[in-house]
Amino acid sequence: MDFRIFIEPQQGTTYDRILALATHAESLGFNGFFTSDHYLKMGASDGLPGPTDAWTTLAGLARDTSNIRLGTLVSPVTFRHLGSLAISVAQIDQMSEGRVELGLGAGWYEEEHKAQGLPFPDIATRFDLLEESLEVLNAIWNLEKGEFFNYQGKRVQFENSMGLPKPKQEPGPPIIMGGIGQRRTPNLVAKYASEYNTPFVSPDTFASLVGVVKDKCVELGRNPKDLIYSCAQVFCCGDEETIFSKRALTIGREVGELRVNGLAGTPDEVIRRAEEFKQNGCDRLYLQILDDCDLEHLDLAAEIFLN
Numbered sequence: 001m002d003f004r005i006f007i008e009p010q011q012g013t014t015y016d017r018i019l020a021l022a023t024h025a026e027s028l029g030f031n032g033f034f035t036s037d038h039y040l041k042m043g044a045s046d047g048l049p050g051p052t053d054a055w056t057t058l059a060g061l062a063r064d065t066s067n068i069r070l071g072t073l074v075s076p077v078t079f080r081h082l083g084s085l086a087i088s089v090a091q092i093d094q095m096s097e098g099r100v101e102l103g104l105g106a107g108w109y110e111e112e113h114k115a116q117g118l119p120f121p122d123i124a125t126r127f128d129l130l131e132e133s134l135e136v137l138n139a140i141w142n143l144e145k146g147e148f149f150n151y152q153g154k155r156v157q158f159e160n161s162m163g164l165p166k167p168k169q170e171p172g173p174p175i176i177m178g179g180i181g182q183r184r185t186p187n188l189v190a191k192y193a194s195e196y197n198t199p200f201v202s203p204d205t206f207a208s209l210v211g212v213v214k215d216k217c218v219e220l221g222r223n224p225k226d227l228i229y230s231c232a233q234v235f236c237c238g239d240e241e242t243i244f245s246k247r248a249l250t251i252g253r254e255v256g257e258l259r260v261n262g263l264a265g266t267p268d269e270v271i272r273r274a275e276e277f278k279q280n281g282c283d284r285l286y287l288q289i290l291d292d293c294d295l296e297h298l299d300l301a302a303e304i305f306l307n
Contacts, residue, residue, distance in 0.1 A: 001278050003305045004032035005298070006073055006232055006286040010051040010112075011041050013292050015060055018052065021292050022061050025068060028302040032069035033061065034103070034286060037076060040112035044252050055080075055088050062096035069099050073197060073232060073286060074178055076107030077129045078118060082156055086137055090167040098168035102137075103176040103197070106130045125155065127184050132156040134175065134192040139163075141172035178232075180209055186216040195228040197286070200261065203273075206231050207280035230284035231277055234262035237270050237300055247297065251290040263287065267304050274305070 005025045009018060022033045037054040041047035054072050061070055070092075075085070093100040106126040107113070113120035121129075132153040140149050140163035149161040167173055178197035179185045189196045196213050198206050206229075214224035236251065236258050238244030244265060248255045258264035263273050263285070274285060287301055 001274070001282060002031040002284050003301070004034055004069070004284065004286045005030050005301075006034045006036070006288045007292055008036045008038070008042075008288065008290060009054075009057065009292075010036060010038035010047070011043075011045040011290070012048045012050060013052060014049060015052060015057060017292050018057055019061065019064055021289070021295065021298070022065055022068065024295050024298055026065050028298060029306050030068065030298075030302070031284070032071065032101070032286075033065070034071050034073050034101075037072045037074060037079065037103075038109060038112055039079075040109065040115045042109075055085075055092065058100065059088075059092050059095060062092050062099070065096075065099075067099070069101060070096060071101035071173075071176065072103040073199075074103030074105040074176065076105055076109075077133050078107040078113060078120060078126060082133050082136060083158070083161070085133075086140060086163075087165065089173060090141065090165045093167035093169055093173050094165065096168070100167070100169070101174045101176055101195075103178065104130065104133065105178060128153075129155040131184075131188055134188060137172065137175075138192065141167055176230075180205075182209070182212050186213045187220075189213050189227070190216040190220045190222050193227065195230055195284070197230045197232060199232045200234065200288075201231065203276040203280045203282075206277060206282060210281055228283045229281055230286060231282050232286040232288055233273075233277075234258065234264065235270075235287035235289060235297075235301060236262060236264040237267060237297070237304070239267065239300065241266065247291065247294070250294075253290075267300070270304055 025033050035054050039051050110120050143163035151158040174194035176195040177189045177193040198209050210229050217224040236247050263270045
């Protein structure tokens with residue numbers, strides 16, 4: 001397996017704090033540094049000093065880091081007009097010399113849409129928008145020079161687009177799709193994604209969800225081995241129980257709950273849990289770091305997983 005760092009800036013942070021964590025993750029040898037894409041805090045956090053914008057942050061990191069992969073888990077299609085998103089992602093991919101990956105989803109957090117004045121259509125409409133967005137991105141990033149792109153979908157329309165700028169990566173940045181839905185999600189993953197990510201599930205549930213996606217790949221004539229299968233897990237660890245408990249308290253979680261629902265506890269416990277995911281076919285783990293000021297926590301993660 002490989003390992004990536006995953007942060008939640010909507011809980012309240014600054015670019016300088018994110019940059020310090022990202023450069024430290026890069027120096028330690030983590031494969032990637034990914035951010036959620038939300039505008040409103042969750043849970044008991046006061047949200048201060050405020051959220052960041054995911055793609056603005058990634059543009060900064062594209063220039064302030066050198067080799068670590070960068071991306072979102074995941075960007076809702078409801079947040080940004082598709083044409084603008086395509087330009088931003090392509091430009092940031094150029095800025096990073098081809099290190100960007102696009103996590104894309106239908107969106108789910110209604111309260112943040114209301115808080116920011118963003119439309120939040122029904123789930124069927126959001127999935128229509130997601131499917132058409134995936135089709136359009138694949139098309140416009142691969143237009144030949146001099147061609148124009150026209151598209152008339154139920155939710156998305158393009159007229160005489162030049163599909164510019166082009167991303168650095170060909171045929172475009174890898175697309176990550178996630179979720180636990182078993183109807184439309186597997187179909188879209190099999191058609192468009194490079195990676196399937198399951199958020200915060202048990203190893204057994206991970207295996208079950210991956211099985212559905214693999215079956216859909218076979219049904220649509222795609223080799224299931226073409227996909228990377230990944231999982232996001234909250235990471236909270238300490239060399240001693242007291243350190244683990246302190247870190248759990250800092251992020252507002254109970255130690256017992258964390259041990260059930262994350263990569264949590266002592267290093268030996270964390271290693272055993274990660275091995276369960278590996279045995280169930282997990283290729284990549286995203287370590288959700290909820291205290292972005294605790295650089296020593298990253299040191300411990302690197303010692304466990306990378307050495």
